[in-house]
Amino acid sequence: MQDTPSTKHEQQQALQRFVVANRDLAELETLTKRFNIFEALGVHRTERVHSSLLGFLLNPKENHGLGDRFLKRFLQTAMENPPKIVSLTAVEIDLLDLSQAEIRIEHNHNDILIRDARNKISVIVENKIDSTQHSDQLARYHRIELNHYPARTVFGIFLTINGDEPENDNYASISHSDIRTLLSTVAETPDLHLDPVVKFALKQYEEVLGRHFMADPEIKELCEKIYRQHKQAIDLIVSHRPDVRAVVREKLKELVKDNNSLILDDCTKILVRFIPKSLDLPYFKCGTGWTSSKRLFLFEFVIMKSVFIFIEMGPGDPERQKNIRDFALTKTETFQVGKETKEGWQPLFQKQIVETLDDNLEPEELIQIIESKWQDFVKYDLPRIEQTFLDHQWPAA
Numbered sequence: 286m287q288d289t290p291s292t293k294h295e296q297q298q299a300l301q302r303f304v305v306a307n308r309d310l311a312e313l314e315t316l317t318k319r320f321n322i323f324e325a326l327g328v329h330r331t332e333r334v335h336s337s338l339l340g341f342l343l344n345p346k347e348n349h350g351l352g353d354r355f356l357k358r359f360l361q362t363a364m365e366n367p368p369k370i371v372s373l374t375a376v377e378i379d380l381l382d383l384s385q386a387e388i389r390i391e392h393n394h395n396d397i398l399i400r401d402a403r404n405k406i407s408v409i410v411e412n413k414i415d416s417t418q419h420s421d422q423l424a425r426y427h428r429i430e431l432n433h434y435p436a437r438t439v440f441g442i443f444l445t446i447n448g449d450e451p452e453n454d455n456y457a458s459i460s461h462s463d464i465r466t467l468l469s470t471v472a473e474t475p476d477l478h479l480d481p482v483v484k485f486a487l488k489q490y491e492e493v494l495g496r497h498f499m500a501d502p503e504i505k506e507l508c509e510k511i512y513r514q515h516k517q518a519i520d521l522i523v524s525h526r527p528d529v530r531a532v533v534r535e536k537l538k539e540l541v542k543d544n545n546s547l548i549l550d551d552c553t554k555i556l557v558r559f560i561p562k563s564l565d566l567p568y569f570k571c572g573t574g575w576t577s578s579k580r581l582f583l584f585e586f587v588i589m590k591s592v593f594i595f596i597e598m599g600p601g602d603p604e605r606q607k608n609i610r611d612f613a614l615t616k617t618e619t620f621q622v623g624k625e626t627k628e629g630w631q632p633l634f635q636k637q638i639v640e641t642l643d644d645n646l647e648p649e650e651l652i653q654i655i656e657s658k659w660q661d662f663v664k665y666d667l668p669r670i671e672q673t674f675l676d677h678q679w680p681a682a
Contacts, residue, residue, distance in 0.1 A: 353383035567682030571602035600629035
């Protein structure tokens with residue numbers, strides 16, 4: 286049904302009032318466009334960057350002037366939602382000398398690893414921004430560290446945007462909002478004489494967490510005010526917003542096509558499928574009825590409320606399905622084999638690329654996240670998966 290001329294005129298007037306002589310809009314733009322080094326570099330949602338900076342602040346041996354103060358406050362904050370199995374009290378942590386603690390970043394798949402031989406403590410920090418816990422990831426990291434140091438107190442900290450509940454009882458829960466509060470508290474401590482450069486870095490990090498990982502009270506109040514005054518215009522703009530899923534789909538197809546080592550397969554509105562050329566083996570071409578290429582398994586992006594990348598084995602030759610399934614089940618360091626459906630579908634691997642395709646992300650920001658996650662996947666996950674497949678002796682077709 287088309288709008289009547291009078292309705293169109295009203296809509297045009299509402300839009301005009303919205304954009305003309307609106308001081309609140311100008312103020313909101315000023316608040317959201319203040320310079321931030323993390324945004325300028327396009328790394329404000331990159332987990333590895335956040336882990337590196339947080340690891341730097343946690344390290345008492347670094348030249349930030351914080352000593353072990355930030356490390357102590359971090360552990361004490363985590364103990365507000367402690368592990369169900371092992372925990373320390375805030376008082377016990379305060380009495381510890383953590384000046385000799387070792388901080389390792391991206392060590393054996395751990396985002397941050399805190400080790401203190403003097404106090405016999407190991408803490409695993411799993412940092413999640415646009416991904417979630419999967420398989421037995423948390424339990425596996427804890428088990429590995431405990432096997433290395435059976436005489437230590439070993440526990441984990443699950444760091445997420447909203448302070449999500451960890452699936453493993455050996456982990457405490459903490460949010461990025463908590464980190465922002467810590468940064469603010471530490472920066473304003475009277476007896477700390479921090480270098481102005483360090484204070485600037487702390488402020489920049491605090492600001493980027495506020496902008497992207499939690500609601501800034503000043504911005505929230507201003508947005509509510511603008512919406513009350515211009516509800517008709519804003520609702521009209523929202524109803525004509527771009528199709529985010531279509532933008533994501535086309536970007537993912539472009540990334541696959543631009544990689545000469547990959548082959549794009551059949552795609553749909555919510556699926557972008559591909560396979561590495563190295564794995565396009567005759568033995569795997571026995572799929573039935575679900576892809577024109579007859580490949581038995583494919584890598585596929587699933588675009589729904591979030592974006593995941595899977596290795597999905599579809600219907601096909603039962604014997605070869607079993608061989609691939611049995612192989613993947615023995616390679617738990619590479620694959621996470623899911624439950625098989627009655628129709629013969631079975632995931633062999635999954636990784637989250639974007640946590641939620643909500644309206645808070647601009648298309649440009651969303652593309653940055655996808656490109657960053659794709660680069661990580663191509664650099665770290667894909668080579669390991671390919672090599673694991675190729676190291677196995679597959680029968681001739």
